[in-house]
Amino acid sequence: MRRGVRFPAWYLLLVAVLGILSGCQSLRDLERFAIRHHSVLTEGLGLELRRPPSDSSFRYFFLQVDVAALCVAIRDWSIAQIPGGAGDLDQLICDGKTLRGSIEPTAGGGSAFIAQLTHYSAALGVAISQACYATGHNHERAVLRQLLGELDLDGVLIQADALHTQKPFFGSSRSSGPTSS
Numbered sequence: 001m002r003r004g005v006r007f008p009a010w011y012l013l014l015v016a017v018l019g020i021l022s023g024c025q026s027l028r029d030l031e032r033f034a035i036r037h038h039s040v041l042t043e044g045l046g047l048e049l050r051r052p053p054s055d056s057s058f059r060y061f062f063l064q065v066d067v068a069a070l071c072v073a074i075r076d077w078s079i080a081q082i083p084g085g086a087g088d089l090d091q092l093i094c095d096g097k098t099l100r101g102s103i104e105p106t107a108g109g110g111s112a113f114i115a116q117l118t119h120y121s122a123a124l125g126v127a128i129s130q131a132c133y134a135t136g137h138n139h140e141r142a143v144l145r146q147l148l149g150e151l152d153l154d155g156v157l158i159q160a161d162a163l164h165t166q167k168p169f170f171g172s173s174r175s176s177g178p179t180s181s
Helices: 009-021 027-045 055-064 067-080 140-149
Strands: 091-098 114-121 126-134 157-159
Touching: 009 027, 009 055, 027 055, 067 126, 091 140, 114 140, 126 140
Parallel strands: 091 157
Antiparallel strands: 091 114, 114 126
16 A cells, blocks of 8 residues: 655655755754755755655665665766866875764674775865775775775875785785885
8 A cells, every 4th residue: 555755766865965964963854854945945846745755755765775886876976077087086085984973882892883985086176986884894995995996096196094005905916005205
């Protein structure tokens, strides 16, 4: 039995992005944001939606989103906005950060958390790509290696933390190894 209102996925993603950029930190915050801006958004986008999405609408939507595919789409879009594409990149800065509030104690007495690794072009002023990972299941070096492997970076200077200057990281034939300045 069909109940409720169906919302286009692009609309839910748009409202979620706008809400998060406006400071929303929960599904209830997104619902309140959607209620406050419903008439302006639907009028501006030429949509006829009877009511704004609820917190449940966002919850069901987020459960169905393929996060990896979304990250690839955002990366490809970001690169497409650069005049000349990724070929004009001469330097990438790579940095990892832990996400606030994501720390959880582990059974062994340590801590696990969610972290994010970002590739940033200072010259262009944009983040080129990023990935989130759980520290209990992955490591920043592996995530950086994966992200770098997805881009054509011949001749691009990569700046990263000292964590990434260990010899095992530079075992590939494509790498010229770490340098000191």
